[in-house]
Amino acid sequence: MRSRTNVTLTALAIAAGSVMFSAPTASAAAYCSSSGCTATGEPMERCTTLSNGILYNKQISGTTVYTTYSKTGGSTVSVRLGYTYNGSTTYSSYFSIGSGQTVKKSGGLGSTAYCKSMTGVLNYSGGTFQTPSTHC
Structure with missing residues (x-):
């Protein structure tokens, strides 16, 4: 019985840790200044406030880039996220996102x-939005 309890508690701790791990991205993207800075103020994180959400871009350790869209209002839309680096844009597949959802x-x-300088991009049938460039 003690072993089963320990396994259950360990599983709960791991699940709680993964939720806490993903939460900073959403909270960092929740604030975007008019100059495109996030709450952290780090130049490797840049954002753009849209009428129905926030587009956020972050470089991690030079080898990974994250582009996040937190949709705060409006109807469900089909978009794709990506980044522009060295004159080339790389996109995800299209996906649907509704109000209150965040996709990274x-x-x-x-x-x-x-x-190196890069921008986060959000593309939809009506056009494209982008973040200011990240930098060091």
Whole structure:
């Protein structure tokens, strides 16, 4: 019985940890200044406030980029997320997102991309939005 309880508690702790791990992205994207800075103020994180959400871009350790869209209002839309780096744009597949939802897509970069300028992009049938450029 003690072993089953320990396994259950361990599983709950792992589940709670994964929720806590994903929460900072959403909270960081929840604030976007008029100059495109997130709450952290780090230049490797940039954002754009849209009429129905926030588009957020972050470089991690030079080899990974995350583009996040937190939709705060309006109807469900079909969009795709991506990033522009070195003159080329890479997109995810299209997906649907509704009010109150947050979607994060990641992309892999070569190690030479660290501290290089890039923008996060959101594309939909009516056009494209982008974040200011990240930098060091």
